[in-house]
Amino acid sequence: MATKFVSQRNIRFLLYEVMQAQRLADWPRFSEYDQESFDMMLDTAHRLSSEVLFPALRELDLEPPRFEDGKVLVRPMVRQFLSQAGEGGWVGATFAYEQGGLQLPVMINTACNFMFCAANYSATAYLGLITGATRLILTFGSEELQETYVPAMLEGRWQGTMALTEPQAGSSLADVAVSAEPTDEGHYLISGQKIFISAGDHDGADNVVHLMLARIKGAPAGVKGISLFVVPKLRPEGGELVSNDLATAGLFHKMGYRGCPIVQLSMGENNDCRGWLVGEPHRGLACMFQMMNEARISVGKAACAVASTAYYASLQYSQERLQGRPLGAKDPAQPQVPLIRHADIKRMLLMQRAVVEGSLSLILQAAWYADLHSHGPEEGREEAFLLLDLLTPVVKSYPSEMGVIATSAAVQILGGYGYTDEFPVEQLYRDMRIHPIHEGTTGIQGMDLLGRKAKMHQGRALKLFVQEVGRDIAAAEGVEALAPQAQRLTVAMGLLRQATEAKMALAAEGELENFLSDATLYLELFGLVAIAWQWLKQGLAAASALEGEPSQAEQDFYNGKLATMRYFFAYELPKAHGLAQRLGEDDGLTVAVQAEHFAD
Amino acid sequence: MNIVVCIKQVPDTESVIKIAGDGKSIDTGDIKWVMNPYDEFGVEEALRIVKDQGGEVTVVGAGPARVVEALRTALAMGADKAVHIQDDDLYGADPIAVAKMLAKAIEPLSPDVVFFGQRAVDDDSGVVSSAVAEYLGMPQLSVITKLEIADGKVKGTRPIEGQTVVLEASLPAVISAQKGLNEPRYASLPGIMKAKKKPLETKTPADLGAERSDFIEIATLNPPPDRAPGKTVEGETAQELAANLAKLLKEEAKVI
Numbered sequence: 001m002a003t004k005f006v007s008q009r010n011i012r013f014l015l016y017e018v019m020q021a022q023r024l025a026d027w028p029r030f031s032e033y034d035q036e037s038f039d040m041m042l043d044t045a046h047r048l049s050s051e052v053l054f055p056a057l058r059e060l061d062l063e064p065p066r067f068e069d070g071k072v073l074v075r076p077m078v079r080q081f082l083s084q085a086g087e088g089g090w091v092g093a094t095f096a097y098e099q100g101g102l103q104l105p106v107m108i109n110t111a112c113n114f115m116f117c118a119a120n121y122s123a124t125a126y127l128g129l130i131t132g133a134t135r136l137i138l139t140f141g142s143e144e145l146q147e148t149y150v151p152a153m154l155e156g157r158w159q160g161t162m163a164l165t166e167p168q169a170g171s172s173l174a175d176v177a178v179s180a181e182p183t184d185e186g187h188y189l190i191s192g193q194k195i196f197i198s199a200g201d202h203d204g205a206d207n208v209v210h211l212m213l214a215r216i217k218g219a220p221a222g223v224k225g226i227s228l229f230v231v232p233k234l235r236p237e238g239g240e241l242v243s244n245d246l247a248t249a250g251l252f253h254k255m256g257y258r259g260c261p262i263v264q265l266s267m268g269e270n271n272d273c274r275g276w277l278v279g280e281p282h283r284g285l286a287c288m289f290q291m292m293n294e295a296r297i298s299v300g301k302a303a304c305a306v307a308s309t310a311y312y313a314s315l316q317y318s319q320e321r322l323q324g325r326p327l328g329a330k331d332p333a334q335p336q337v338p339l340i341r342h343a344d345i346k347r348m349l350l351m352q353r354a355v356v357e358g359s360l361s362l363i364l365q366a367a368w369y370a371d372l373h374s375h376g377p378e379e380g381r382e383e384a385f386l387l388l389d390l391l392t393p394v395v396k397s398y399p400s401e402m403g404v405i406a407t408s409a410a411v412q413i414l415g416g417y418g419y420t421d422e423f424p425v426e427q428l429y430r431d432m433r434i435h436p437i438h439e440g441t442t443g444i445q446g447m448d449l450l451g452r453k454a455k456m457h458q459g460r461a462l463k464l465f466v467q468e469v470g471r472d473i474a475a476a477e478g479v480e481a482l483a484p485q486a487q488r489l490t491v492a493m494g495l496l497r498q499a500t501e502a503k504m505a506l507a508a509e510g511e512l513e514n515f516l517s518d519a520t521l522y523l524e525l526f527g528l529v530a531i532a533w534q535w536l537k538q539g540l541a542a543a544s545a546l547e548g549e550p551s552q553a554e555q556d557f558y559n560g561k562l563a564t565m566r567y568f569f570a571y572e573l574p575k576a577h578g579l580a581q582r583l584g585e586d587d588g589l590t591v592a593v594q595a596e597h598f599a600d
Numbered sequence: 601m602n603i604v605v606c607i608k609q610v611p612d613t614e615s616v617i618k619i620a621g622d623g624k625s626i627d628t629g630d631i632k633w634v635m636n637p638y639d640e641f642g643v644e645e646a647l648r649i650v651k652d653q654g655g656e657v658t659v660v661g662a663g664p665a666r667v668v669e670a671l672r673t674a675l676a677m678g679a680d681k682a683v684h685i686q687d688d689d690l691y692g693a694d695p696i697a698v699a700k701m702l703a704k705a706i707e708p709l710s711p712d713v714v715f716f717g718q719r720a721v722d723d724d725s726g727v728v729s730s731a732v733a734e735y736l737g738m739p740q741l742s743v744i745t746k747l748e749i750a751d752g753k754v755k756g757t758r759p760i761e762g763q764t765v766v767l768e769a770s771l772p773a774v775i776s777a778q779k780g781l782n783e784p785r786y787a788s789l790p791g792i793m794k795a796k797k798k799p800l801e802t803k804t805p806a807d808l809g810a811e812r813s814d815f816i817e818i819a820t821l822n823p824p825p826d827r828a829p830g831k832t833v834e835g836e837t838a839q840e841l842a843a844n845l846a847k848l849l850k851e852e853a854k855v856i
Contacts (some may be wrong), residue, residue, distance in 0.1 A: 008632075032793060036669075040676060040792045043634075048786055089789035101787050423777045553616075 004316065005054060005118040007311040008046055009557060012039075014055030014364050017541040021368075024105045029375035031484075038108050045112035048088070052081055053119035057309075060122045060259025060303075064217045067251040071203060074262050078126060078204030079457045085127050087157025092134060098155050099138050106374075107367040110301060114360065121431055122259025126199050127160065128298050131527055132291045133160025133211045137230065142278035145197060146299055149209050159205035161533065162291055163212035163231070165196045171444055173285065178214040178267065180275055189269030190231055190275040193249070195308040198302065199235065200263035201248040207241060208233040210265070212275065212290065213284050214553050220282070228284035229275035231267065245273040256430025294390075296396040296441045297366055299332055301342035303399035303435035304359040310410035310428040311352040315415050317423070317441055318345050348409040354535070355406040358568060359399035361534035366395045368568045390453045390461035391530065393445035398527035400435035402444055407432045449526060454500055455507070462500065467532045469493060475540055481562065482539045485569045489536055492529050492573055495580035499525055502584050514588040525579040532573045539565040601655035601748070603646040604711040605679065606702055606732070608636045609663060609670035610722040624818045625692050634643045635670040638679075640715025640784035641777035645717055648782065649677045649749060656680045661672055662701050668800065669786070676787035677796035682800040683709075685808065694814040699731030704808040707736060711772055713754065718743045718776040729776040737768035745780040 016019040016035070016598045019573075029258040033339040056077045066073045072393025085091055094109050134153040137145055154156040169175035178192030188486040201208055219225030234241035249264040280285045300401065316425045322336040353419045369391070371383035409428040411418035418425045436442045453461050469489070476486035499522060506515040550558065611617060611631045618627040635643075646657045659674040661667045662685035671682040685701050686773060714736070716729035724827060733740035741747075744767075746757035755768045787795075805812065833848065835841035849856045 001811060032796075034796075037792055037796060040669075040672065040787065040795075043673075044676075044787045044789075084786065087788055088786060093789055102793060350653065415829070495772065551629045 004312040005049070006046075006115050006312075006422055007308075010041070010360070011042065011114070011133065011533055013539070013541065013557070013561070014357075015107070015111055017123070017545065018361060018537050019107065019364055019368055021105070021107055024107065024371060025512040027371075029103055030105055032103070032106070034387055041104070041108060041112060042115075044088070048084065049125070050117040052077070052084065053116055053123055056081075056123060056259075057120045058424065058427065060120065061256075061431075064253070064258040065202060065251060065261035067248070070199045072200045072248055072251060072263060074204045074261065075259070075275055076204075077384065078123060078202065078259075081123050082126060082156035082159075082204060083131070084156075086154065090127065090303060091130050092154045093155055095135065095138065102128060102486070103369075105363055106370040110364060110367040112296075112300075114301050114308075114363070116307050117302040118308045120259070121302050121306055122196070124302070125257070125260045126202075126204065127156070128295075129162065129199050129463075130156065130158070130160040131501055132162060132298075133209060134267050136211050136228075136291045137209075137278065137291060141230065142227070142276075145276055145278065148231065148236055149232070152207065153209065157205060158207040159199050159202065159210050161197050161198065161200050161208060161210045162212040162288065162295065163194045163197050164288065165194060167193060169196055170196075171215070171441060173226065173329075176213050176215060176226050176240040178212065180214040180216045180227060180277075182216065186198060187274040187276050188214075188216070188229060189268060189271060190229065190246075190273045191271070194267070195263075197250065197263050197265055199260055200265055202261050202383065205264070211245075211278065211360070213266065213288060214275065216281055223285050224281055227281050228278040228286040228287045230278055231273065231275040241530055245270045255433055256427065257434045258430075262531055292439065293392055296445075297370075297391050299435050299439045300359065300395040300399045303365050303403040304356055304363060306428050306432045306435075307352065307399065307403040309354045309355050310407040310425050310432075311349070313423065313428070314352065314410035314413040315340075315417075315427050317417075317513055318349060345413055347567075347571070348413055351442065351571070352409055352566050354531075354572060355399070355402045357538070357564065358531040358534050359402070361538060362391070362398070362530055365534065366391055375506040386457065386461040387464055387468065389456070390449075390465055393440075393449040393453065393523060394527050394530050396439065397436070397442050397445045398522055398531060400432075401524070402527075403432045403435060404429075412542040442523065443520055446521075446523035447516050450519040450522045451516050454522075455504070459500075462546040465519075466493065466497075469529070471586045472533060472537050472540065476536050479540065479543050481543050485536055485539060485565065488569050488573055489529070491533050492532060492547035492576045495576050496525055496529050499580050499583035502586065507584060511586075511588070512588065513591045517588060518583055518589050520581050521583055525576055528576050528579070532568060535568045601649055601653045601711065602709065602711045603649060603655060603657045604706050604709055604717040605638045605639065605642045605646050605657060605659045605666075605674065606675055606706075606726075606728070607643070607659050607670050608717070608720045609633045609661060609667045610636045610720055613721060619821050619823060623720060623820050625821065628691075630790065633666055633669060635673050636717050636720045636723070637723075638719060638777060638779070639715075640717075641672075641779065641781045642715030642717055642775070643674050643677055643679060644687060644782045644784040645740065645747060645777060646713070647785070648798055649713070655712075658683060658711075660665075660702060660705050660709075661685070662698055662705075666687045672795050673787055675798045676791040677785055678791060679798075681798055682688050684800060684802045685805065686726040686783070686802050687805050690822070692818065693812075694816050695723075695725045695727035696731050697814045699728045699737060699810050700813055701810045702728065703732050703735035704733065704810040705803060713749065713772065714774045715740070716774065716776045719780045727778075733765055733774035734765045734775070738772050738774050740768045740774040740776065741769060742776045743778045744775050747781065751766060751849075752837075762789075 022035050025028045072237040089102055092102040094106050130153050133156040137149055180188035180190050182188055212229050212231045213226050214229055215225050216227050232244050233246050235244040247266045248264045252262045323337050323339050369388035371382040373381050410425045411429050414423055414425055417423050473486045473489055476482040538561055542558040546558045612634045615631045620627045640737055650657055657679040659671050659679045660679050660683045661671050668684055685705055685706050719726035743758045744756040745759055748755045752771050754773050758765050759763050833845045835844045836856035
C-alpha cells in the first residue's frame with residue numbers, strides 16, 4: 001500500500017529556495033520566528049498527517065456519516081483530530097497573538113495544511129471550516145459574539161460553517177431567501193432552509209456555529225439585501241447550551257470527499273431560531289467574501305494535495321509493477337520491466353508532477369502575497385493585494401480542473417487495479433471531483449477573472465502580473481538551460497495579452513454575453529501562463545542549486561525539477577495556442593446556439 | 601519530582617540509509633534526523649508525572665550540533681530545559697563511552713527518575729540505559745509498559761511472552777520505556793514557540809570532566825541482502841496448486 005502522499009523535500013524547496021520564506025522572519029509581525037521554528041512546524045504537521053490523518057483516509061470513505069434519529073454520526077477520529085488540532089494551536093495559527101493565535105505566516109500554515117489535505121482531505125475540511133468561520137467572527141463580529149464563540153472554536157470543540165446555499169440559490173446568491181426578522185432583544189429570528197452545508201452537523205463537535213447569509217425582512221432584493229449572521233445549533237443561555245430550533249433535515253450521499261457530511265438545515269420550525277448579526281446590515285456578502293476568497297485558495301490547495309497523494313500512489317506502483325518489455329525486446333523469456341520504464345507511463349507521471357508541483361508553487365506564491373499584503377513592508381502592500389485578488393480564481397481553478405485530469409492519469413497508470421477499491425486512486429479520483437464545483441464553480445471563476453479581475457483598476461492588477469512574470473523571464477533568459485522556456489513564456493504572455501484585448505473590445509462594444517461566453521477558456525489560458533511562470537521560477541532555483549556541488553540525491557532532485565519544467569513547457573503550455581485562437585474569435589457561437597437546438 | 605530524559609537523535613526510519621566509504625558508518629549527508637521513537641515514550645511519561653506530582657523535566661542528549669533539534673522537539677512537547685553534550689565523534693561511538701558522558705552530565709542534576717527509550721532504532725544496542733544506571737549507582741527497571749511512582753518508590757510492568765512481570769525499586773531509578781507505556785503527544789505550535797526560549801545548555805566532554813573510554817568499535821556494517829524475487833506457484837487445478845504450494849513451503853521455505 002502507498003505510504004507517501006507529499007514530498008517534504010519539495011515543500012522545503014518551494015518555501016526556502018524558490019519563495020525565500022526565510023524573509024518572512026524579517027518583518028515585525030513574524031519576528032519571533034526563524035527557519036528552525038518553521039521547520040519544526042512543518043515536521044509536526046507531517047507527523048500529524050502521516051500518523052493521524054493518512055491512516056484514516058480509507059476509513060472515512062468506507063464509512064461516511066450516517067443520519068440517525070435526527071443526528072449526524074461521524075467516525076470517532078473526527079473528534080480526536082479536531083481536539084488535537086485545537087490543542088496543537090492549528091485552528092488559529094495565523095491569527096494575531098491577542099486573538100488567541102500564533103501569528104504564523106500564511107505561507108507556512110498553507111504548507112502545513114497542504115500536508116493535512118493530502119493525507120486526508122475530508123478530515124481537514126472540518127478544521128478549515130472552523131478556522132474560516134472563526135476569522136469571520138473575529139473580523140466583523142461584536143465583542144460579545146467573539147467572547148461567546150471564539151474560545152470553543154479555537155479549541156476545536158465547536159464546528160464552524162459557511163451557510164450560503166439554498167435549494168433555489170446555489171451559484172446565484174442574489175436569490176438567497178432565508179429570512180431574518182429583527183426583535184427587541186438584540187437577536188433576529190431566522191427561518192428557511194439551507195442545503196449543501198459542509199460539516200453542517202455532526203457528533204464530532206459539541207456545537208455547530210453557522211455563519212449564515214439571510215435577508216432581513218424588508219431588505220432590498222438581490223445581493224445588496226443580504227446580511228451575515230451567526231446562527232448556532234445550540235445557543236448559550238444562562239450558562240448552558242440550549243437548542244436553537246435549527247434542525248438537520250437530511251444528509252446528501254456524495255460521490256467522493258465522503259468523510260465530511262453535507263447537510264440540509266431547517267431553521268425556525270418553531271419560530272425560535274435565533275441569529276446574531278455580524279457586521280452591518282445588508283453588507284453580508286462583502287463580509288462573507290473574506291471567508292470565500294480564503295476558501296477559494298484553500299480549494300486550490302486541497303485539489304493540489306489530493307493530486308499529490310494520487311501521484312505518489314501511481315509513482316510507487318509504476319516502480320514496483322512489472323509489465324511488458326522494452327519495445328525492441330522480442331524475447332518473451334526476458335524478464336518484464338517495471339511500468340516506469342515505458343515512455344507513456346513517464347509522460348503521465350511527469351504530467352501529474354507538473355500539475356502538483358506547479359500548482360503548489362502558485363498556491364505558495366498566493367500565500368506570499370497574502371502575507372505581504374497584511375504584514376509586509378508598507379510600499380508593497382497594495383500591489384500584493386491586487387495580485388492576490390487577480391490570481392485567486394486561477395489558484396482555485398487550475399489545480400481543481402487539472403487535478404481531475406492528473407488523478408485520472410494516476411488511475412490509468414494502475415490500469416484495471418486502479419479502477420478497483422484495492423488501491424487508493426479510485427477514491428482520490430472521486431475525492432477530487434468536488435473541487436471544480438464548490439466555493440464557486442470553474443464557470444464562476446472564469447467570469448470573476450475576465451469580467452472583474454482583469455478589468456479592475458483599469459487593468460492595473462493585470463499589468464502588475466505582467467511585470468512580475470517579466471522579471472522572472474528576464475532572469476531566465478540569462479541562464480542557458482532556461483532560455484528556451486523563457487522564450488516560450490514570452491510568446492504565451494503575448495497570447496494572453498491578445499486574448500485580453502480581444503475580449504475587452506467586446507466588452508467596450510457592450511456585447512456582455514459574447515464577452516463572457518468563453519471566460520472559462522480565458523481562465524484556462526491564464527492558468528497555463530501562471531503555472532508556466534511558477535515552473536520557470538522553480539527552474540531558476542534548481543539551475544542555481546546545481547551550480548553548487550550537491551550530493552547525488554540532491555542532483556537527482558534538481559534534475560527531476562528541470563525535467564518536469566521542460567515537460568510543462570513542451571506538453572502543457574502549447575495548449576495556449578489553441579485557447580488563444582478560440583479566444584480571438586468573436587462569433588459568439590455558444591451565445592447563438594438556441595436551447596431548442598438540443599431538442600433531440 | 602526531578603526527572604531527566606535521555607534522548608538520542610537517530611535517522612528517520614523513512615530515510616534511505618547508505619553505508620559510507622569507510623564501511624563502518626552510515627553516510628549522513630541526506631539523512632533526516634528525528635528523536636528516537638522509544639525516547640518519546642520517556643518524554644511523554646515524564647511530562648505526565650510532572651503534571652500530576654509537580655517538578656521539572658530536563659532532557660539530555662549527546663552528539664553533534666544537530667542533536668539540538670531533537671532536544672528542541674522535546675522542549676516543544678513540554679520539557680523544561682535541555683543539556684546538550686556536544687561532541688561530533690559521539691554518534692556511532694561505543695555505547696559505554698556515551699553512557700559515561702551522559703552519567704557525568706546527569707549526576708549534578710540529582711534526578712529522582714532517569715528515563716531512556718528501551719533501545720535506539722538505529723543501532724539497536726540497548727546498552728546505554730543499563731550502563732548509565734551502573735555509573736549512577738541506581739536500580740534499573742527495563743522495557744517498561746506501565747509505571748507507577750508513589751512514596752519514593754517506583755513500580756513498573758514489563759511484558760514477557762504474554763505474561764507480565766512487575767518490578768519495584770526505590771527512587772532514584774533508571775527506567776527504559778517500551779512501546780505501550782503511553783501515546784506520546786505531538787509538539788504544539790505554542791510549544792514550538794516556547795521551546796526557543798527555554799534554557800538549553802551546551803557542554804563539552806571536557807566541561808564534564810569525562811574521558812572517552814571505548815571498549816568496542818564497529819568492524820563493518822553490511823547492508824541487508826537484496827530481497828529475493830517472489831515465486832509464482834504453478835498448477836492447472838486447485839489441488840495441483842495446493843500441492844505445489846505445500847511442497848514449496850516444505851522444501852524451499854522450510855516452514856512446514
